[in-house]
Amino acid sequence: MKTNTTTKKWTVENKYILITGATSGIGLAAAKEMALQGAQLGLIVRNEKKAQAVVDEIKQLTNGKRIPQIFVGDMSSQLSIQQVANKILDTCPKIDILIHNAGAMFVTQQITEDGIEKTWAVNHLAPFLLTELLLDRLKESEHARIITTASHGHKMAKKGMDLDDVRADKLYKGWNSLLGGANLRYGQSKLANILFTSQLAKIVADTNIHTYCYDPGLVATNFNQENGALARATMAVMKLFSRTPEKGAETMVWLADSDEVSDQSGLYYLDKKAIEPALIGQDQNLAQRLWETSEKQIRIT
Numbered sequence: 336m337k338t339n340t341t342t343k344k345w346t347v348e349n350k351y352i353l354i355t356g357a358t359s360g361i362g363l364a365a366a367k368e369m370a371l372q373g374a375q376l377g378l379i380v381r382n383e384k385k386a387q388a389v390v391d392e393i394k395q396l397t398n399g400k401r402i403p404q405i406f407v408g409d410m411s412s413q414l415s416i417q418q419v420a421n422k423i424l425d426t427c428p429k430i431d432i433l434i435h436n437a438g439a440m441f442v443t444q445q446i447t448e449d450g451i452e453k454t455w456a457v458n459h460l461a462p463f464l465l466t467e468l469l470l471d472r473l474k475e476s477e478h479a480r481i482i483t484t485a486s487h488g489h490k491m492a493k494k495g496m497d498l499d500d501v502r503a504d505k506l507y508k509g510w511n512s513l514l515g516g517a518n519l520r521y522g523q524s525k526l527a528n529i530l531f532t533s534q535l536a537k538i539v540a541d542t543n544i545h546t547y548c549y550d551p552g553l554v555a556t557n558f559n560q561e562n563g564a565l566a567r568a569t570m571a572v573m574k575l576f577s578r579t580p581e582k583g584a585e586t587m588v589w590l591a592d593s594d595e596v597s598d599q600s601g602l603y604y605l606d607k608k609a610i611e612p613a614l615i616g617q618d619q620n621l622a623q624r625l626w627e628t629s630e631k632q633i634r635i636t
């Protein structure tokens with residue numbers, strides 16, 4: 336009798352996956368799951384001690400079969416990103432999947448050593464720069480994927496963004512600071528994740544690289560814990576309505592592992608389905624302008 340079995344062509348098993356933000360929350364849950372599925376991981380982290388604990392946990396979970404590599408880099412510093420990328424290029428002969436997941440929100444205006452507002456630097460410019468620096472190595476794989484953790488929060492930025500206001504002075508000063516300017520900045524950075532993904536898909540269309548972004552839903556993590564007592568209290572209430580990190584990580588793991596998306600690129604997903612982002616997230620002129628501005632912003636120093 337004929338059996339109707341389909342063989343999966345692509346899995347994360349034995350793929351080399353680089354991931355940022357895997358010391359906590361969604362990234363940590365995804366890293367553990369992908370290691371269990373047989374992936375070899377490279378963790379890009381700012382805190383080596385926390386990363387070592389993750390390595391120990393994954394080693395134990397996989398009975399010593401998977402021991403992630405640690406690469407130390409601060410995603411708010413362009414110099415640090417360049418240094419970590421150099422180290423990765425020296426160490427990793429192949430990269431199959433690059434996952435941009437590290438993210439944060441800053442309630443008060445913080446300016447990085449590169450003169451850039453920090454939410455924008457960590458959430459958007461770090462993925463942009465890291466991608467540029469690692470792109471040639473990704474091209475050497477037979478099939479490669481770039482995945483970015485975006486958010487439904489991009490909808491807060493429905494009016495777009497002032498691409499010239501790199502310090503976000505207009506959002507963090509005056510009335511705007513009282514009217515949720517920091518939230519708006521976070522929304523803009525997550526809108527940038529979506530526009531970056533669609534523009535990148537066009538740029539790498541003739542290559543082996545496919546790119547995706549997704550909304551993990553509302554997830555109970557350590558997000559927004561460094562912004563004072565009010566933010567922590569708000570997050571504690573929100574946790575009552577939130578998903579577990581494991582649930583939040585499901586779409587990321589699926590995008591890394593699935594055959595179904597092998598022919599797709601540039602799209603935005605929720606719960607393992609491609610969905611349309613807000614109209615502003617479909618604005619291809621804005622995506623092009625964002626790309627050109629980001630190119631200049633990663634060459635400030």
Ligand SMILES: NC(=O)c1ccc[n+]([C@@H]2O[C@H](COP(=O)([O-])OP(=O)(O)OC[C@H]3O[C@@H](n4cnc5c(N)ncnc54)[C@H](OP(=O)(O)O)[C@@H]3O)[C@@H](O)[C@H]2O)c1
Binds near residue numbers: 357385486
């Ligand atoms: N939680 C939600 O409801 C939600 C919803 C939509 C989207 N997201 C997105 O999901 C992603 C993961 O967030 P999470 O909720 O899992 O929060 P989390 O628990 O706070 O994890 C954030 C991760 O990013 C890392 N990180 C932050 N700043 C960094 C920097 N400057 N350099 C290097 N690494 C840095 C953190 O490292 P440390 O461990 O050293 O702090 C941590 O590993 C973010 O992009 C966030 O925007 C979250």
